[in-house]
Amino acid sequence: MTKQGVQTYSTVVIGGSAGGREALIELLAQLPENFPAAIAVVLHLHPHSDAADMARTLQKHSRLPLQEAAEKERLRPGQVYLAPANYHLLLESDGRFALTIDAKVNYSRPSIDVLFETAAEAIQKKLIGVLLSGASSDGAEGLMRIKALGGYTLVQDPATASSSMMPGAAISRGGIDQILPPAEIGRSLLQLVGGKN
Amino acid sequence: MIDPAIETLEIDLLQKAIADRYGYDFSNYSPASFKRRVVAYVKKSGHTRISDLIPPLLHDRNLFRSFLYAVSVTVTEMFRDPQVYKILREKVIPVLKTYPSIKVWHAGCATGEEAYSSAILFAEEGLADRVQIYATDINEESLHIASEGIYPIEKIKEYTQNYQQSGGRGSFSDYYHARYEAVIMNQDLRKRLTFSSHNLVSDGSFGAMHLIFCRNVLIYFDETLQNRALNLFSQSLVPKGFLCLGTKESLLFSTVKDRFRIIAEREKCFQLK
Ligand SMILES: C[S@@+](CC[C@H](N)C(=O)[O-])C[C@H]1O[C@@H](n2cnc3c(N)ncnc32)[C@H](O)[C@@H]1O
DSSP: OOSTTSOOOOEEEEEEOTTHHHHHHHHHTTOOTTOOSEEEEEEOOOTTSOHHHHHHHHHTTOSSOEEEOOTTOBOOTTOEEEOOTTSEEEEOTTSBEEEEOOOOBTTBSSOHHHHHHHHHHHHGGGEEEEEOOOSSOTTHHHHHHHHHTTOEEEEEOGGGOSSOHHHHHHHHHOOOSEEEOHHHHHHHHHHHHTOOO | OOOHHHHHHHHHHHHHHHHHHHOOOOTTBOHHHHHHHHHHHHHHTTOSSGGGGHHHHHHOHHHHHHHHHHHSOOOOOTTSSHHHHHHIIIIIHHHHTTSSSEEEEEESOTTSHHHHHHHHHHHHTTOTTTEEEEEEESOHHHHHHHHHTEEEGGGHHHHHHHHHHTTOOSOGGGGEEEETTEEEEOHHHHHTEEEEEOOTTTOOOOSSEEEEEEOSSGGGBOHHHHHHHHHHHHHHEEEEEEEEEOTTOOSTTSTTGGGEEEEETTTTEEEEO
8 A cells, every 4th residue: 555645546346245235334334425436336136126226225324425337337436336236237447337137147146256357457456345244155256356456355354244154255265455344344445545534 | 367458458359350250340349248258258168368269269160159159148038127018018009009010129139038028018919910020139049049939947937927017918828838848939929020130230220110129238339339229220210119228228328319208217218209
């Protein structure tokens, strides 16, 4: 990490499954409205659920505006984007989202690995990956890719996760920069991206 | 460690080789998802690098067919997004009923499930004898499956639910025959359908359509290619014809947006002005 106040990270990608939504709420509660990075989130949802509804519910807990990610939309700092149900969310190297209905990955669509791996290639050193609670091994591979391409990796402390499998799977692969409870992940993000509290 | 910048170069070279050899131009596809599918194919075929694919693809047309099948996404469903079919019943079919004959085009039909769904819809609305449904794709193998109309039986439960939610008036089981592990769609439905090859990158317009479906195809294209396809659709529709896109697709940011009005925002149904 470079000097304080210098923004080294532009984008945060977050993945969660069972229990991930609750952890995300705790994490987002720590972020001020001038948070200077874009945040893209994949939560495993029921295929018929509506991410726009989910954004409205989560909005009550967040000072940052939340919305469903739209295809070809350019990421803006300080905005939280949720992957639509039943689509994979990808990041392109021109800083925009892409959606696909490609086959499920790790039994999931959206898949956390798909977002993490494409974001790792698109954003490289300016990316932070965060993996939260879940009963799946989705996200572990993607987090490794983020690390390999120079990004920073955070995983929810399995002891605080209602499903520890997903954080556990990532930790057992190694290469995780910090393992923390959700609220502390929020505070850590704030330090990493250089936003003022 | 594989370097993404080198991989981008390899993808460029691969696309050039395929375009020159076989005439399929993928250069205006969304890069990240195209690359994911190519990399999956590289792994599956036992190669290490993307550029390893170039020599065998250049020399083996059959291999190219399997490549084409792998990189074009064949994922689809019957009555996917049931609400869309409900809107069609309520807002589009009543208008189409005023025409003596009705032409429908499914662009990017994959293995045909969506086209059979619309054949069922038109049959239930009493328009079976007036409708002709053209369904096209670039993927010959998908088109072959589509024209056979044979689908795995384990999908039927989900399709039946979709059908019911779409406002289906009958029983979904009236539209197919079950045989062992598969179902075959009824002959009366198949009669209404014509499957053929058409490439939205390079082929021209289809004449005088009343309703065009192009669902979950444009998400795979960049904006240039999206605009090309949307222009093609607006040229292929009769005045006041309808266009139905995937629920996460839009024409509001395209060059044709002023030519259409919105019929249903969430279901992405539009009408040519
Ligand atoms: C994900 S499927 C969509 C199937 C169906 N419309 C649906 O929504 O369920 C995308 C289809 O678009 C086809 N496709 C891709 N590029 C195309 C092109 N240039 N011209 C025509 N079809 C294309 C693929 O072969 C594939 O069958």
